[in-house]
Amino acid sequence: MIYLDAAATTPVRRDVLEAMWPYLTGEFGNPSSHHQLGETAAQALAAARASVAKVFGCRAGDITFTSGGTEAANLAVKGIALARQAANPTHHRILISALEHPAVLESARYLAHRHGFVVDVLGVDPDGMVTPAALAAAIRPETALVSVMYANNEVGTIQPIRELSAVARKNHIPFHTDAVQAAAYLPLNLKDLGVDALTFSGHKLGAPKGSGVLVASGRLAMEPTVHGGGQERGRRSGTENVAGAVGLAAALSRTRGEAPQQATEVAALRDAFIRAVTAAVPNAVLTGHPSQRLPTLASFCFPGTSGEAVLLELERTGVICSSGSACAAGSDEPSAVLLALGLDPAVAQTAVRFSFTAAISSAELTTAAQAVGAAVARVRGTGTAVRPG
Known part of the structure; x- marks a missing residue:
């Protein structure tokens, strides 16, 4: 996982x-x-x-x-x-x-x-x-x-x-x-x-x-x-x-004792992950500020998909992420945060959030980015996803 x-x-x-x-x-x-x-x-x-x-x-x-x-x-x-x-x-x-x-x-x-x-x-x-x-x-x-x-x-x-x-x-x-x-x-x-x-x-x-x-x-x-x-x-x-x-x-x-060094290292991993995801999904939309953002968070919209379907496909391959705030899990409404950014409601419903700790490795993020590309392609190809188990 x-x-x-x-x-x-x-x-x-x-x-x-x-x-x-x-x-x-x-x-x-x-x-x-x-x-x-x-x-x-x-x-x-x-x-x-x-x-x-x-x-x-x-x-x-x-x-x-x-x-x-x-x-x-x-x-x-x-x-x-x-x-x-x-x-x-x-x-x-x-x-x-x-x-x-x-x-x-x-x-x-x-x-x-x-x-x-x-x-x-x-x-x-x-x-x-x-x-x-x-x-x-x-x-x-x-x-x-x-x-x-x-x-x-x-x-x-x-x-x-x-x-x-x-x-x-x-x-x-x-x-x-x-x-x-x-x-x-x-x-x-x-x-x-x-x-x-x-x-x-x-x-x-x-x-x-x-x-x-x-x-x-x-x-x-x-x-x-x-x-x-x-x-x-x-x-x-x-x-x-x-x-x-x-x-x-x-x-x-x-955590604060480790933060100064880890923040720079994790931000570099985040940026590499963003590049890998946008390479795997060329029309992916990065949400949030491009640089003034948390070092451990990258969020995207994948137009032409369903965010929940992408999540289910990723879970099948062992990549665990979310469609946004855990407090809004299960809601069918587009994220109010994404709407406030001016995104179209249909695009906002394709959101997927990736967030990690300093324990993440470059190899894990590379694998995850590849899985994202494959998951988006499968969802766009079939329009469906099957829940694991």
Whole structure:
């Protein structure tokens, strides 16, 4: 099997499992309990928090552990917007990009339906970029929050976050970025990025599913979305997943330690794969920015095919990939992200996304590119594909 769906999830690293193991077994205490088992768990949680904070260049108190990127994004978008509205009822607009993950999009829609917010959507250019000028033009005095994804999960486009956050800061508006796809390789220092809140998920980095983080200043006003015992400094109640936090911290720290060298190497493999696919399928359409894109993601549309049929043909040959966001799997509708880029709906439905980790080899990607060419040819020749097994 050649696994090319790392944007959906990655395998758990062995060293991460080893770091977690004590807190899944003997050190099982509740970190809120005032006895030795609880104190040991609390110390592990504090160490994980400090480790994550070091990566982001922030204080440990700015780290809120969650159940994943979706919960973290819900807390950021709803929490900041509701707190701003409570402080000033005229702050009733949310500004998001057209490429946002459903975690952000649906949070914004919830605020519109239940709390009277207006959702303004920033358009993008054909490469999926949001420009600072477009953001500046869209901001209004009533804007409570700006949320723009750092790097897109479907097409890989990397946004100019520093420039965008500077526009929001000039207008005294909090800026959130969904960094779920960016956390492995892109700069993460909160001060350098200029963002007020950043969210990500551990399972994109070799940690288990069900672990995530909101990074935001403890001074930033935020309404909690989960109420209870007041854990996580009142921002996210519920007994903390100590093993998950330890695993996320270990995965983040070790991935970031390897990132500088690996990013260049993996980007070179990505570019070679893009060349190989476009050679094998001459009318393939590369989606996303040609250079400002994640080093581990290449996405195409294959006009004259069905994206799902191509996926099934590739799976028969042992190449595992996806047609886009895993959160939209099974939908018959063309991707909203691709439509925002200006693609025709019929072309958008031919999309296939290839994403990988630094463990991928040049030989595997060469084999995969050859398989893509053969799969597209078979689909175009027959118009059908048979599911494996």
